[in-house]
Amino acid sequence: MKLIRCCPSLNLCGIKTVEFSKAPLHTRHNPYITTGYRPLLSPYQCFLSLFVWSNETINIWTHLLGLFVFVGLLLYDIFTLLPDDKNKQPPIDIALAAFVLLCFMVCMLASVLYHTLSCVSASAYRRWFTLDILGISLAFYAVFVSGIFYGFWCPEHRMQRNVYLGLNSTLFVCALMFVIVPSLSSDEWQSARLRLFAGWGASGVLPTAHWTLVHLNVDEPILQVFLPRIVIMYLVCGAALCVYCWNIPEKYFPGQFNCLGSSH
Template sequence: MTLTMTKKVIECQAETLQFMPIEKVEDECSTENYSSGSTLLKRGKKLEDNNNLTKEDLEYINYRQLLKYEEAPAYLQHNPYIRDGYRKMLPTRLCWESVFWWTNETMNIWTHVFGFFLIMSLTINDLLLINIHATMADKVVAAVLFSCFMICMALSALYHTFSCRSETDYNTFLMYDLFGIALSLLAIYTSGVYYAFWCNYELKVFYMITVTVIFVVAMTLQIPRLNVSYLVKMCVFIGWAAYGMLPTLHWTYINGGFDNPLVQILVPRIVGMYLISGTAFIIYAFKIPEIWFPGKVDYIGHSHQWWHILVLGALYYWHNTAMLYVQYRMNHGCASTMRIF
């Protein structure tokens, strides 16, 4: 598409422009003082309206241009196999608007926007619509679990929305995103410990304290001035996830092993949770499938999108696992022959 312009805007000097592609409008024509990201659309203009475009229209067109990997801001160049679809550094208003653009972040944002509302609907269904005769403590645990999951989804979506605002904002929202992941892990552990050790108060308190301590350590490492490397942070998260095997094995033992029907029901579910989470991490860490198809899955189908889908699937799967346990305990109560150590 070409555009005839008789004058450049003042900032670009009063030179006459020849026919030139929209993509070549110089970056210096843009400004951080842009006040209305949808000026062009609000006025009902089309790109073909060559003689009616204003300075703001040109700025908007310039902002909408997507970048190749080599053209993207350096701090966004963390996956060389995603070759196209990067947003320019945008002001706040256009960061919000870019949620509705088609970029390599669009699916990252919307998978967890969908996840937020899915978990909200589960919350309403479980706490308000289904009468399971649970105690107030049970309802509080469920509410905390759902709240942590929704916060995780929301912070993830915000991170992907504002990652292009500035490098400072990128690092800030990345910290929030990691906080959301840690919060969801804490919710999974505390709910799992609460339900698994429903019949043993001492062990319930012990394991809740230990997972909370690990959460505090993981969050402390996120403090920017400590300058902890990303690798160390991820190792702490992996170690935290692996720690979950300890209460699982202990719970299996005190319930009599696989002779117990509850163990037969829930241990495979816990193994399934680890398989889903492990698969998600492998896809994320090894950048599958874009490492095999560079530039082919830039907009849909790359590793971070699969990571999002599997994380959401894991949270939904854990919700269903918790419901199975609650239903079993309400129908069978606590075993009188349960071992402690």
């Protein structure tokens, strides 16, 4: 527990972390994280702080690892799967797979930049936070587009597919409003943003239920393979949202999860 609780002021390249009361105002979002904050830094120092143990270290490196994974998957597809004659796929499948991976890569990169450069200034924080919202929106959009596209692949379900894709695209545009309109990226709209993304995620229940009914008496094996995974995905995402919104576990153990194990 001591390792989780303590986030000492490390002096690496002249960078020290500070307590909540001494942190830049625009980075004070969670009073239950009592220390491990980086002070105002130049962009160069921010990148040096990747090697300083702070309350952003885990956020930065987990997203950086995710970026490397998705880049690796894309390169594997390009240089290993596509040249193999046994893996010939329709162009639409190739394009959709590339689109999904690129969206995930943008999401990971945007989060890395946001968490790395958030302590440059308040204005820089808002810009990078806006980019982070854009990345999350793109990842959401990619997940839904790919799921709906293949879930309603058959020609007889093309109309339903287009309706669900239209609904998802509308929600994507609504999410983009939080990027395009500067005032909507402020902390005052955080609750609205969370409700929008929660509603966007919940909207996937409708096409999932429809897809289940379509395959219930026609192709039960595909349900046995994919439906449990979809349910698990929603349970994990729902639990993650609750952890984030309610600041679990640091709300109940202030100062105990400053740099490792906090809600975000």
